Amino acid sequence: MIEIENLSKTFTLHNQGGAVLRVMEGAALRVAPGECVALTGASGAGKSTLMRMIYGNYRAASGRIRIGGLDIVQAAPREVIRLRRETLGYVSQFLRVLPRVPTLDVVAEPLRALGASQDAARDRAAELLKRLNIPAPLWQLSPTTFSGGEQQRVNIARGFAHPFPALLLDEPTASLDAANRAVVLSLIDEAKARGAAIIGIFHDEAARARVCDREIDVSAFAPKAAA
Amino acid sequence: MTDTPLLSVVGLTRRYGAHLACGDVSFDLWPGEVMGIVGESGSGKTTLLRCIAGQLAPEAGRVMFDTRADGPRDVLRMSEPERRMLSRTDWAFVHQHARDGLRMGVSAGGNVGERLMAVGARNYATIRRSAEDWLTRVEIDPARIDDRPTTFSGGMQQRLQIARNLVTGPRLVFMDEPTGGLDVSVQARLLDLLRGLVRDMGLSAIIVTHDLAVVRLLADRLMVMKAGRVVEAGLTDQVLDDPQDAYTQLLVSSVLQV
Amino acid sequence: MTGTVQQADYNFAYLDEQTKRMIRRALLKALAVPGYQVPFASREMPMPYGWGTGGVQVTASVLTPQDRLKVIDQGADDTTNAVSIRRFFEATAGVATTTRTAEATVIQTRHRIPETPLRDDQILVYQVPIPEPLRFLEPRESETRKMHALQEYGLMHVKLYEDIARHGHIATSYAYPVKVEGHYVMDPSPIPKFDNPKLSDCPAIQLFGAGREQRIYALPPHTKVVSLDFEDHPFEASRADHPCSLCGATDTYLDEVITDDAGGRMFICSDTDHCEARRARGHRGKDAA
Numbered sequence: 001m002i003e004i005e006n007l008s009k010t011f012t013l014h015n016q017g018g019a020v021l022r023v024m025e026g027a028a029l030r031v032a033p034g035e036c037v038a039l040t041g042a043s044g045a046g047k048s049t050l051m052r053m054i055y056g057n058y059r060a061a062s063g064r065i066r067i068g069g070l071d072i073v074q075a076a077p078r079e080v081i082r083l084r085r086e087t088l089g090y091v092s093q094f095l096r097v098l099p100r101v102p103t104l105d106v107v108a109e110p111l112r113a114l115g116a117s118q119d120a121a122r123d124r125a126a127e128l129l130k131r132l133n134i135p136a137p138l139w140q141l142s143p144t145t146f147s148g149g150e151q152q153r154v155n156i157a158r159g160f161a162h163p164f165p166a167l168l169l170d171e172p173t174a175s176l177d178a179a180n181r182a183v184v185l186s187l188i189d190e191a192k193a194r195g196a197a198i199i200g201i202f203h204d205e206a207a208r209a210r211v212c213d214r215e216i217d218v219s220a221f222a223p224k225a226a227a
Numbered sequence: 228m229t230d231t232p233l234l235s236v237v238g239l240t241r242r243y244g245a246h247l248a249c250g251d252v253s254f255d256l257w258p259g260e261v262m263g264i265v266g267e268s269g270s271g272k273t274t275l276l277r278c279i280a281g282q283l284a285p286e287a288g289r290v291m292f293d294t295r296a297d298g299p300r301d302v303l304r305m306s307e308p309e310r311r312m313l314s315r316t317d318w319a320f321v322h323q324h325a326r327d328g329l330r331m332g333v334s335a336g337g338n339v340g341e342r343l344m345a346v347g348a349r350n351y352a353t354i355r356r357s358a359e360d361w362l363t364r365v366e367i368d369p370a371r372i373d374d375r376p377t378t379f380s381g382g383m384q385q386r387l388q389i390a391r392n393l394v395t396g397p398r399l400v401f402m403d404e405p406t407g408g409l410d411v412s413v414q415a416r417l418l419d420l421l422r423g424l425v426r427d428m429g430l431s432a433i434i435v436t437h438d439l440a441v442v443r444l445l446a447d448r449l450m451v452m453k454a455g456r457v458v459e460a461g462l463t464d465q466v467l468d469d470p471q472d473a474y475t476q477l478l479v480s481s482v483l484q485v
Numbered sequence: 486m487t488g489t490v491q492q493a494d495y496n497f498a499y500l501d502e503q504t505k506r507m508i509r510r511a512l513l514k515a516l517a518v519p520g521y522q523v524p525f526a527s528r529e530m531p532m533p534y535g536w537g538t539g540g541v542q543v544t545a546s547v548l549t550p551q552d553r554l555k556v557i558d559q560g561a562d563d564t565t566n567a568v569s570i571r572r573f574f575e576a577t578a579g580v581a582t583t584t585r586t587a588e589a590t591v592i593q594t595r596h597r598i599p600e601t602p603l604r605d606d607q608i609l610v611y612q613v614p615i616p617e618p619l620r621f622l623e624p625r626e627s628e629t630r631k632m633h634a635l636q637e638y639g640l641m642h643v644k645l646y647e648d649i650a651r652h653g654h655i656a657t658s659y660a661y662p663v664k665v666e667g668h669y670v671m672d673p674s675p676i677p678k679f680d681n682p683k684l685s686d687c688p689a690i691q692l693f694g695a696g697r698e699q700r701i702y703a704l705p706p707h708t709k710v711v712s713l714d715f716e717d718h719p720f721e722a723s724r725a726d727h728p729c730s731l732c733g734a735t736d737t738y739l740d741e742v743i744t745d746d747a748g749g750r751m752f753i754c755s756d757t758d759h760c761e762a763r764r765a766r767g768h769r770g771k772d773a774a
Contacts, residue, residue: 014473015480056462058469077448077462078257098422098444099415112426308635315639330622330643334650337643344646345639351649351715373650 001166001197002031002054007063007073007221009049023049027063027221033165036188036198038212041219047201050218051168054199055090056080067166085113089164093171095143095151103129103146104139107157114162121161128157132183149175153184160187167191169200173207185211231293233258233399233431234279239288241271241278247455248274252288254450254460258398261425261432263442263463265478266452272435273403275452279433280320280401281310292317292399315345319392323404325384328391329376335362335387336372342395361390365420382413386420393424400425400432406441418444439482443467451475498545498578504528508546508701512692515703520665521633522616527699537570537595538696540612544593547608547692548574553581555589560597560738560755567595584758596659598680600737600759603689605706611674613695616702618662618672638670641713649718658723664711671702671710678712679722679738685710727752730772732763 007027013019024046031037039047052058054065056072065072068087070079084090089110097106105112107129108121116124129139132153138146143154152175159167169188173181181204188211191198202208208215232255239252249271256262264272277283279290281302290302295317302310314320322328329338339358340348348354359369365386367379376384385405392400405421406414422445425432434446442449442463449463451472459472470476496502504526511525530538548554554574558567562584570593571582583589586601593610603609619629622640632638641662648656661678665671673684674693684691684704691704704710714720725739730751737759739752751772754760764773 011469012471014476052468057464059461059465059471078260080462081260081447096443098419099412101419307631311635311637315637333622333643334647336650337647340646341639341643343639344642345637349642349714349716351646351717354646355650 001033001068002029002199003064003066004029004054005064005066007050007053007065008061008223009046009053009058010061022223024218024221025223027218029216031166031197031199033195033197034192035214036192036200036212038208038215039199039201040208040215040217045217045219046221047218048170050221051170051199051201055088055168056084085110087164088166088168089159089162090168091156091159091170091172093152093174095155095158097143099144100142102140103134103143103154106143106154107161110158110162124161125157128160129154131187132157133180149177149180152176153180156184156187160191163191163194163196165196167196167198169198169202171201171203173202173204181207231299232256232291233260233293234433235289235291235299236279237289237291239275239278239285239290241274241283241285247271249278249285249452250455252457254457256399256431256433258431259429260448261430261434261446262448262450263446264433264435264450264452265437265439265442267437267478270452271455272452274455276401276403276433276435280318281314282320315342316395317398319395319397319400321385321388321392321400321402321405323407325376325381325388328388329384331375331377334373334375335367335379338376338387338391339394342391346395357394358390361394362387364424365390366416380413382409382417385409385413385417389417389421389424393428393430396428398429398431400430402432402434402436404436404438405434406436406438414441421445439467439479451478495577497550498548498574498580499531500528500542500545504542505546508542511701512543512546512703515692515701516690516705518669519704519708520669520671520702522700522702524699525701527696530696532569532573534697535614536566537593537612539694539698539701540593540595540610540696541570541573541694542696543610543692543694543701544570544574544591545578547610548578548580548591550578550580552590553583553588554578555583555586555592555758556594557592557597557599557756557758558595559740560599561757563757585762586756586758596675596677597738597755598676598683600734600754600756601762602683603687605688607689609687609689609691611676611691611693613672613674613693613698613700616672616693616695616698616700618660618670633669636668638664638713641670642715645713645715645718649715655714655718655720661720662713664713665704666709670713673710677724677738678720679724681710681712681720682722684708725752728770729754729760729763730770732760732768732773733770734760734763734768 005028009024011021041047053060060073070083104122104125107125111121134153143151156172172184185207234256237253240250241248252275266272278285291299292302293299336358339361340354343354362369367383367386376387406417446463449466450460451458453474459466459475467479470479508525511523515523530541556567556571558564574580575582586599591608595612617629619640623629645655659677660672660675661681663671663673686707688706693702712720728735731753734754737754740755741750741752743750
C-alpha cells in the first residue's frame with residue numbers, strides 16, 4: 001500500500017545564507033495492507049520529517065513515495081488533495097481547526113468532504129467521540145478550549161472517522177490515560193483488521209509492541225556524509 | 228475526477244505603465260478546489276484577481292473557463308454581454324468591503340434577490356423565499372429581510388454579500404480579502420461559513436489575502452506572489468510548512484505564532 | 486381661443502432653424518429606436534428648468550404654422566405652467582391653440598395623457614424631469630447606458646421588489662417603468678400609472694423631452710409598451726375608487742380636491758377638457774352645480 005524508495009530530503013535556508021541541510025538520504029520502506037509499521041529513532045532522527053513527506057506536507061528532494069499507486073513526490077496538488085480525502089489519513093499531534101466549529105462537526109468533517117450526509121457523518125462522529133470518552137455535553141463546543149488530552153482524542157476521532165486504506169499516526173497515545181489509550185489501540189487493531197496500512201510514531205513502547213508488526217529505525221536514513 | 232479544469236489561466240500579464248503588476252501567471256483550478264493567492268501589498272494579487280474576473284483587461288494571456296453550455300472558452304475574448312452574464316450567474320465576486328458589493332439603499336432581501344431578478348425571476352413570493360433561505364444559510368435572522376444593510380454589523384454585511392453572490396448557484400467565486408477589516412471572532416465565523424458553503428455547493432474559489440491563517444483554513448492550494456510574479460505554488464500546507472522559495476520562507480517566518 | 490399675431494422679433498417657435506434641425510434629428514433617431522434615450526444639445530430657454538424646457542424644445546421643433554396646440558399640466562389647461570407655455574407659443578409661433586383634445590394636432594403635457602383617445606394625426610409631447618428609470622438605483626451614467634444596451638434590467642425589478650416588501654404591493658403610482666417593444670426600459674415621465682395602458686398601441690406619435698438632462702426619447706405609433714411587474718403582483722392601472730363629482734365619470738383619473746377645513750373633499754376628473762365635454766353632453770356628478 002505504501003512504498004518508499006530512495007527518498008531524500010534537504011532544507012535550503014535562503015534567509016540564513018542559503019545554507020543547505022541534508023536531513024535524509026536513501027530512505028526506503030514498504031507497508032502492506034493490514035500492517036502497522038513503527039518509525040523509531042532518537043529525537044531529531046527524522047521520524048516526523050519522513051511522516052510529513054509521506055503525507056505530502058514536506059517536499060522530497062528526490063525518490064519516490066507511492067501510496068495506492070500514486071507517487072506523491074511527482075503528483076499534482078489536486079491528486080494529493082484527492083488522495084488525502086479518500087485514501088490517506090493523518091493523525092497529527094496537534095489539532096488545527098477553525099475556531100467556533102463544534103467538536104461533532106470537526107470529527108464529521110472528513111466524511112462530509114467525501115459527500116456523506118450531515119446526519120450520517122454526525123452519527124459516526126458521535127459514535128467515535130463516545131468511544132473515546134468525550135462527554136456528550138462537550139460535542140457542541142469548539143475543541144479549541146479543550147484540554148490537551150481531549151484535543152488529542154478529538155484529533156484521533158477525526159482521523160478514524162473515515163476508514164482510510166492508509167493511515168499515518170503521530171504519537172496517537174501520548175498524553176492519554178490508560179482507558180483511552182486502550183480505546184486508541186483497539187481502533188488501530190480494527191483498522192489493521194480491515195486492511196489499513198499504518199505507519200506510526202509511538203514513544204509509548206508498550207503500545208508500539210502491542211500494535212506494530214515491524215519497526216523501522218529512521219536513523220538508518222541519515223545522510224552518510226552529514227556532520 | 229474530471230479532466231477539464233474549471234479555470235485555466237495561461238500567461239496572464241498586466242502592466243501599469245512601466246510597472247509590472249502581474250507577469251506571465253499560469254495555473255489551473257479544478258472543480259471544487261479553493262486556491263489562495265498570498266503576497267504583500269503591491270505584489271499584484273488583486274490585479275491578478277481582477278484580470279481573471281474580467282474587471283481589468285490584461286495585456287497578454289488567456290483565461291479559459293469551462294462554461295456550462297460550450298465547454299472551455301477564453302473569457303477575455305467573450306463579448307461583453309456574455310462576460311457580464313457569466314459574472315451574474317456562474318461567477319461571484321466577494322469584495323473586501325461589503326459596501327462595494329452591496330446596494331446599501333436596498334433591503335437585505337432586495338440585495339439577495341437582485342441576481343435572481345437579473346436572470347429573469349419574476350415571481351415575488353419565490354424570490355422572497357430564496358432570500359429568506361439564503362439569509363438563514365449565512366446566519367442572518369430572516370426577520371431582518373426588509374432591513375437595509377446600513378443597519379447591519381460589518382460581519383453581517385459581509386455575510387449578506389456572500390448570500391447575494393451565491394444565490395444563483397455560481398461555480399466559481401472570487402474573493403478579495405473577504406475577512407479583511409473584521410474582528411477576529413467575526414472572521415472565524417465567516418471562515419467557517421465559507422468553508423461549509425464551498426463544501427456543500429462544490430464551489431471553486433480563488434481567495435486573495437495577505438492572511439496566511441485564512442488560506443491555511445480555507446485553501447487547498449496556494450500561490451505566493453512577489454513583485455507581480457508567482458514565486459511558489461503548491462499544496463497550502465506544503466507551501467506553508469516546507470516553503471522552498473526565499474521569499475516564501477521569509478513570509479512564513481514573519482507570521483506571529485499564536 | 487385662437488393664436489395672437491406672431492411677434493416678428495422671434496424665429497418661428499422661438500428656436501433657430503439649426504437648433505430645430507438638430508432636435509429633429511434626435512427625434513428621428515428616437516423614433517427609429519423606440520424607448521432609447523437620445524442625447525441632444527438642450528438650449529437655454531426663457532423659463533426655468535422644471536417648467537418643461539425639454540417639452541418646449543420638442544414642441545418648437547415639430548410645430549408647423551398650421552398646427553393647433555393644446556398644453557396641459559396635470560390634465561388641466563388652466564394652470565400657470567400650461568398657460569405660460571401656451572402663451573409662449575402663441576407669441577413666438579403664432580399658432581392656433583385649443584383646450585379640446587380632439588381639435589389639437591400637437592399636445593404638450595406634463596403628468597397626464599388625455600382621457601380622449603388620441604388619433605394618428607396627433608403628436609403628444611411629454612415634459613420629462615428625469616429620463617433615466619435606473620437612475621435612483623444606479624448613479625453611474627456609464628453603467629446605466631451599458632445596462633440598457635445589454636438589457637440588464639434586474640435592477641428595475643429590485644425597485645418594484647422593494648415596493649412590495651415595504652408596502653405589501655407595488656406602491657409606485659407614477660413614473661411607473663415600462664418596457665418598450667421588448668427592449669428598452671423607459672420612464673414614461675411622471676404620469677400616473679393609470680395612464681400607462683394608454684402608452685401602448687397608441688395611434689399618435691409620443692415624444693419625450695428632458696431639457697435639463699438633455700435627453701429625447703419617443704414611441705412611434707402603435708408601439709407595444711408593457712408595464713413591469715411580478716407574476717404574483719401584476720400591474721394594475723389604479724385610480725381613486727369614486728365617480729367624478731362633476732361629470733359622474735367612473736373611468737377617468739381623478740384629482741382629490743379639499744373643499745373646506747372640516748374634512749370635506751371631492752373627486753373630480755383631472756382632465757378638465759374631458760370633464761367639461763362630458764358635462765356639456767349632459768353628464769352630471771353628485772356635486773355638479
